[in-house]
Amino acid sequence: MLGLLADRLYMHPRLLLFVLLVPPFLWIGVLYLGSLFLFLSHAFFRIDDFTGQIQYRPTLQTLGAVLTTPANLDIVLRTLAMAVLTTLACMVLALPVAVYVSFHTQGLQRLIWLLLIVLPLWSSYLIRVYSGKLILAQEGILAWVAGRLGLEGVLASLLSTPLLGGPSLSSSYFGLLLVFTYIWLPYMILPVQNALDRVPKNLLQAASDLGATPWLAFRTVVLPLAVPGLAAGSIFTFSLTLGDYIIPTLLGPPGYFVGQMVYIQQGTAGDLPLAAAFSLVPVALVAVYLRLARKLGAFENL
């Protein structure tokens, strides 16, 4: 009976494909796209100011409110700036790690490195954010170590930088950036390392044989070949930062981020259309980012 089924499926590969693909298609189609569509479509409705009920008449008024109200625009720009900075910081930190793991480790040593890179993902995200907060707090470990090393001056001048600074690391944009970078770093390292893994190791030897110093070899060979990985990683770090609402709630200065607005508007405020309009912002920004990356040739060497 089972053999007969196997024969049938083997002879009809399309049938097999159909059987295999139906569950994931249902999942993606109904649960993922369906709920996303239902939610996002609310951005084109508005809430009645008196009754607090959603008026199901298409309008651009809610979207307009996000982009024209100075307070809302502020939130969008703040979130965008943080996402860009986090992505850049992740790139800078991920490259050396990825180059090292990809070019200089093998076997067990490589396994240990990969384990260390993903180890933070084993613990709860909330725990990690809180530990970040503990480290950065005014009375936290970092401030204590800085004090012991006589580096209070450095910390103070860091905290007194306009915009990024604040009363303490955990309540400043700088601290927020540190935690965002820490939380999303694995998502940058892994794609970059994966991209570099596919680079034949003798390309570096060829470069040095042809006269390139290690720095020039890095710039002309390693970096261009890491770009697809950097692009893939940055999609993670960029969109995850754009959408996150927990980290800016627990850390940093009082100003809101897009994710928090989505949370507040659909929850406490009960303004589902405005929440939907806010959640369209990351989608639009990621789309713009992808276009830009493609224009710069980030996906040419995939």
Place this chain on the structure above:
Amino acid sequence: MQSRSASAPILREKSLEAVRLDKVGMRYGRVVALESISFSVQEGEFFSLLGPSGSGKTTTLRLIAGFDRPSSGKVYLFGQDATHVPPYRRAVNTVFQDYALFPHMNVRDNVAYPLLIRKVPRTERYRKAEEMLALVKLEGFGDRRISQLSGGQKQRVALARALILKPRVLLLDEPLGALDLKLRQEMQVELKRLQQLLGITFIYVTHDQGEALSMSDRVAVFSRGRIEQIAPPKELYYRPRTQFVAEFVGGANVLVVGGKRFALRPERIRVVKPSEGILGRVEAASFVGYGNQVEVRLGDGTLIRVLMAGDSVFTPGDEVGLAWDADALWPLEE
């Protein structure tokens, strides 16, 4: 038999030393890759490093290129100690076994890469790259991506890239290993032409003795991290120093006569009537294109390979006699 003076014509007496290795040893942990080898290569010479895989020939090439530092001994380039000079400061370029072309650049940018590193302006860079592409017969291929090239074309691009700086020494690591037979033969002629045209020293790593013999001025035969013999091709073939060279380079038979070893070339053996020579029994006979190869087992168990011109009339089991001239036996060192 060749005379002792069968030295390559390209070796002028006053020629300069391009590369010299002085008691160079290489260990990776407990593994000894090179024991303690010494040799020197003259400028303009076509010098081959021949040996089976794992014999140390590629290790030697990497030491000359500068990718590795020797565990002991010194590497001299043009008379100067270069043992601790990094590869990017050596006037030596390499053609890699799998070409090592940059996949994110087109053919022109690959060839022009060494000039980019030296900050040569773009127009000058591309003009020279086109010249090099013409030299390796790849005109008009500049805009192609590396992934669009065949193996033979990649080989030529790698060659053009390694030659654009006009290095005084070109290192080639089994450059033809990945090509099919016909292309390989074409490229052999091509490489020899380029070497003579440019007057560059070639140091050529190969495991193919035919390739080494047909192209080289001199060949160093490697076995287990040692050099067995360094000699011009004809001398290697006709006057092997050791059993390894006799068997690996010429496929010679090795006979023990009176406790001493002798090399006996397959084509110098005649098959005669059983009564007129040393008695043996045919084990196998096969057609090899340019003749027939017959394997004969002697009474003492030695297997002798005989190469015969023309048709073989033997079948396994036949009793035959083997004969050769006295000067066909070449004494080997123990």
